Structure formats: structure tokens, C-alpha cells
Amino acid sequence: MTLVRVIARPLIASSFALSGVDRLRSAGTTAPQLKPVLAGLTRVVPSAAAVTGNEKLVGQVLGATQVGAALLLGIGRFSRVAALLLAVTATVNTLVDYRSADGSTTEGKKARRSQLLRNLSLIGAVLLATVDTNGRPGIAWRAEHLAIDAKKSAAGLGRDARKQLQKADQAVRKTAADVVGS
Known part of the structure; x- marks a missing residue:
């Protein structure tokens, strides 16, 4: 203060x-x-x-x-x-x-x-x-930045999930190809 x-x-x-x-x-x-x-x-x-x-x-x-x-x-x-x-x-x-x-x-x-x-x-x-925030960010600023950070995290999580899904797809295709013998 x-x-x-x-x-x-x-x-x-x-x-x-x-x-x-x-x-x-x-x-x-x-x-x-x-x-x-x-x-x-x-x-x-x-x-x-x-x-x-x-x-x-x-x-x-x-x-x-x-x-x-x-x-x-x-x-x-x-x-x-x-x-x-x-x-x-x-x-x-x-x-x-x-x-x-x-x-x-x-x-x-x-x-x-x-x-x-x-x-x-x-x-x-x-x-x-x-309206004095005592030098700290107000609730509106905190909420806005929390939403931005959550959006970035969700977008990053989405990319990771897509990568894992592609790896799983490739593994399934390889296993299927080995079983079928093509």
C-alpha cells in the first residue's frame, strides 16, 4: 500500500x-x-x-x-x-x-x-x-486474461490431442497392414 x-x-x-x-x-x-x-x-x-x-x-x-x-x-x-x-x-x-x-x-x-x-x-x-485497485489488476482485467489463457490452453490441448490421434491412427493402420499382409 x-x-x-x-x-x-x-x-x-x-x-x-x-x-x-x-x-x-x-x-x-x-x-x-x-x-x-x-x-x-x-x-x-x-x-x-x-x-x-x-x-x-x-x-x-x-x-x-x-x-x-x-x-x-x-x-x-x-x-x-x-x-x-x-x-x-x-x-x-x-x-x-x-x-x-x-x-x-x-x-x-x-x-x-x-x-x-x-x-x-x-x-x-x-x-x-x-475503483482503486491498490496497484493490482481489477477483477475485469483478471477475468479477461483468465479467458485468454484458457483459450490458449484449449487450443494447445487441441493440437496435442490431434497429434495423439494421428499417431494412434498410424499405429492402427500399421497393425492392420501387418495382419492383412499388404
Whole structure:
């Protein structure tokens, strides 16, 4: 792991870990803020109504997910999956924060815009972390090269099998010629 990754991952993760702990501590008070976002999700995906009906539980799950994924990202374990989870939870948090922020005054609008840009920046950072392969080839590259190698091996195996079949054919013809006497 490079020095940049050693420093950057915990720095990105720290904001999410603190946000997750805050969400866990105040899940009851943030539940009303989640309600409009979850209602919109329920309209789009009606089968999610069973899950989105309990705003406090959803808030706790979001907080716990953020804490766990932030810890994994910070220590560099399952960092791509952890970053993806953080991107999803950060998107939900951004929607909640933007809808619940005060936009009636000039100062409120500035604060709301600043918070939105900060959240979008963090989402961008974790999206970059989702595609960071840590200097190793990604799964798509590995799968492509595995298929190429398998194709080469199968082609080589085919040539060997044809050679063996030709040798067997020649042996059978020789034995037949010896038996018949031609």
C-alpha cells in the first residue's frame, strides 16, 4: 500500500465514522428527517415499505453501516466494498441533509449549499476509492486474461490431442497392414 493510500483512506473514513456515530446516538431525533426521503423511496419501490416504515431503525442501520464501512476503509480491508457502502449511505445522508436544511434565509442557503458541496465531495472521494485497485489488476482485467489463457490452453490441448490421434491412427493402420499382409 502506498503512502498516499495509508494517509488518505483513514482521512476519508474519519468523517464517515464520526457521522455514523452521531447518527447512531441520535437515531430517534433524526428519524423525522429521514421520513420524507424514505417516503419517496417507498413511492418508487413499493416493496420497500416494510423496511422504510421504521425510520429510527433505518437511521440506526445507516449509522452502523457508516461506522463499519469507515473502519474497514480506514484499515484498508475490503476497501472497495466499504467505499461503495459509504457512497450509498452518504447519498442518503446528503438527501436528508439537503431536504432538512434551512433555505429560507441567505445564510441558510449558503450553509445548505456548503453542506451539499462537502457531501458531494465526500461521495466523489469514496467513489474514487471504489475503483482503486491498490496497484493490482481489477477483477475485469483478471477475468479477461483468465479467458485468454484458457483459450490458449484449449487450443494447445487441441493440437496435442490431434497429434495423439494421428499417431494412434498410424499405429492402427500399421497393425492392420501387418495382419492383412499388404
